Amino acid sequence: QQQVKQSPQSLIVQKGGISIINCAYENTAFDYFPWYQQFPGKGPALLIAIRPDVSEKKEGRFTISFNKSAKQFSLHIMDSQPGDSATYFCAATEETSGSRLTFGEGTQLTVNP
Amino acid sequence: EPEVTQTPSHQVTQMGQEVILRCVPISNHLYFYWYRQILGQKVEFLVSFYNNEISEKSEIFDDQFSVERPDGSNFTLKIRSTKLEDSAMYFCASKSWPAPTYEQYFGPGTRLTVT
Numbered sequence: 001q002q003q004v005k006q007s008p009q010s011l012i013v014q015k016g017g018i019s020i021i022n023c024a025y026e027n028t029a030f031d032y033f034p035w036y037q038q039f040p041g042k043g044p045a046l047l048i049a050i051r052p053d054v055s056e057k058k059e060g061r062f063t064i065s066f067n068k069s070a071k072q073f074s075l076h077i078m079d080s081q082p083g084d085s086a087t088y089f090c091a092a093t094e095e096t097s098g099s100r101l102t103f104g105e106g107t108q109l110t111v112n113p
Numbered sequence: 114e115p116e117v118t119q120t121p122s123h124q125v126t127q128m129g130q131e132v133i134l135r136c137v138p139i140s141n142h143l144y145f146y147w148y149r150q151i152l153g154q155k156v157e158f159l160v161s162f163y164n165n166e167i168s169e170k171s172e173i174f175d176d177q178f179s180v181e182r183p184d185g186s187n188f189t190l191k192i193r194s195t196k197l198e199d200s201a202m203y204f205c206a207s208k209s210w211p212a213p214t215y216e217q218y219f220g221p222g223t224r225l226t227v228t
Contacts, residue, residue: 032215036156043117043204043219044156089156095215100146100158100169 002027004092006104014112019077021107023090026071032095035064035075036103038087047088048075051095080111115139117220119205125226126195134190134223136205144208145188146217147180149173149201156204162188195227 006023013019036044050057050064057064063076090104118137126132147159160170177193206217
């Protein structure tokens with residue numbers, strides 16, 4: 001019940017295209033859903049996050065869509081750039097405590113020039 | 114911009130040896146975490162630490178692991194008797210709670226190689 005499932009495992013898009021990564025969770029106590037970006041040899045860095053009281057959050061080219069009834073959320077990267085090539089992890093946690101982040105399996109995104 | 118730092122960046126040790134991984138969290142943060150990432154796999158939670166005690170630990174965090182905040186700045190992870198399967202990237206993270214942000218800030222990681 002603590003798992004977060006992420007797909008696809010890898011994704012290749014052309015420069016300027018839209019990258020879409022999907023996640024699903026089971027634990028209804030989760031109330032904070034961040035996305036992390038990780039470059040090789042580096043630690044995960046927060047990209048964007050959403051709480052379940054909204055269905056969408058947009059920051060620049062990055063948008064999270066959230067479907068509370070389906071227990072699913074997704075990351076959309078508009079106008080994908082080669083510099084976006086990285087591994088993306090969705091995560092979930094119960095924010096009101098100091099609770100752990102539960103990560104998805106990760107998506108390796110490659111944006112071809 | 115404040116950041117989480119970790120030392121060493123790479124640690125090679127022999128099976129059965131003790132290792133200590135060190136972290137300096139962001140100075141005004143209250144929650145501290147250790148995660149690990151086996152090569153090519155997802156990031157896994159090990160332990161969280163608040164108010165000088167463990168607040169939560171995963172099933173991975175068995176008796177061979179311990180954490181300590183020996184002074185006001187460092188946060189350490191000790192592995193008493195390393196195993197081959199402990200080879201992984203170990204990330205420290207910290208969080209300021211409840212305000213102004215709930216974000217966990219991650220350090221650059223320590224790559225542990227057990228031979």
